[in-house]
Amino acid sequence: MREKVGIPKALLYYNFYPMWKTFFEELGAEVITSSDTCKKIIDDGVKTCVDETCLPVKTFVGHVIDLKEKGVDYIFVPRVISVERRRYLCSKFLGLPDLVRNLVSDLPQIIDMKIDYYRGEEFMEREIIRVGKLFVDNTSKIKDAYEKSLKIQKVFENIMRKGFLNTEAIKIMEGKKPETNKNGDLKIVLLAHSYDIMDDYLCMGLINRLKSMGAYVMTTNMMERDMIEIGASKLQKDLFWNYGRDILGAGKYFIQSKEVDGVISVSAFGCGPDSITDDLLERDYKRDGNIPYMSITIDEHTGEAGLNTRLEAFMDLLRWRKGEIMA
Ligand code: SF4
Known part of the structure; x- marks a missing residue:
């Protein structure tokens, strides 16, 4: 049976979901997303986080809880530091895997891939191989999966630039018909x-x-x-x-x-x-x-x-x- 990787439908899901999905599927995993945000998901996040946490992070934590309840083998919570050279993401992204581990009990294994393009391709390649080895012991297969996921990301970004919202572009990538914007x-x-x-x-x-x-x-x-x-x-x-x-x-x-x-x-x-x-x-x-x-x-x-x-x-x-x- 294929191992299930859960991807929370929150935060950078909207910017990178097709890429992440491709990477894990190419490695033979089944990708499951959390449900659409609803009152229960928000309430779970709000109850679990301290008051000062921003609403999107509270929502993310609610989605992690939703995936835990769905019974996945892994939850993907990347530590996103930099997606382009000389720029960083807000510090909440850097600490996201630690925050989730500390706040939510009885979690399945967290895939805390470091995404730091500022440190260069070599660093990213090492990190990709580290994570890929959770699924296959074949470095060239892992590299191919990563290359394919990068190409998919380019297609996704080009669709958005043609005037589609992120959610519409995700539907297009899944072969569904989006509403026109x-x-x-x-x-x-x-x-x-x-x-x-x-x-x-x-x-x-x-x-x-x-x-x-x-x-x-x-x-x-x-x-x-x-x-x-x-x-x-x-x-x-x-x-x-x-x-x-x-x-x-x-x-x-x-x-x-x-x-x-x-x-x-x-x-x-x-x-x-x-x-x-x-x-x-x-x-x-x-x-x-x-x-x-x-x-x-x-x-x-x-x-x-x-x-x-x-x-x-x-x-x-x-x-x-x-x-x-x-x-
Ligand atoms: S930029 Fe940081 S603090 Fe602001 S909403 Fe996003 S994760 Fe929260």
Whole structure:
């Protein structure tokens, strides 16, 4: 029987799932994901973590508990340090396997692969082989699995750049038909970590609400790297957090733009990096922006009614600016 590897449907799942799935399947494992986020998963995470933990990490812990209950052989909890040279992820990612081991009892084996591209390909190769040997004692098979997973990641990223959300791109990679994201007449950029906006339960269906109000939603993952780099080059000081820099770079790129109708920044309660990027974005848009900007913070208590009212008001403002409705 094939060994089961559980991948939590949270945090960087939205950025790397096709790649991770390919790697483990090529090694002969069966990949299982946790269920979609629901009240029980959030409650489990909230009960297990200390109050100060950010909402996405609490959610991740809830997903780990869900996988434990599903009875998998391994749970993949990578220690993601750097996904590109000279940039790092927030410290919560660095300590994720330790946090999970300390908070959740009776876990199956945790696969705590170190992902640190700053230390170079050689380091990554050693780490890939270490993890691959849990499944097969064949170095060239492990290297082939890794090479294939890298190619799959490129395909996944290219699909997103063609205008598909991360969740839609995952469906396409699985041979399913995604919903189209291109019907709306108002173009709105969401500045956020993918895990804050792709998880429908966590953000109370934000993207679908915007779509139903006539928005075409764009995210940082859909942008060409050049666009983000142009925006990031305008930062007074470079930011070493990988995804925070992408968010700020995208924000700077669109600040004077006529390509989009509005910008919404979405951050998670308890997130240190977001509190900085959010503040910088708000100041920049107040000072230099020529398009409407709104900031939304999500936490486990955010009410749907309040969110809807704010989105409706924002969309009305955009339509009023286009002359579609009277004041
Ligand atoms: S960047 Fe923010 S939301 Fe993401 S893991 Fe770190 S603290 Fe949590």
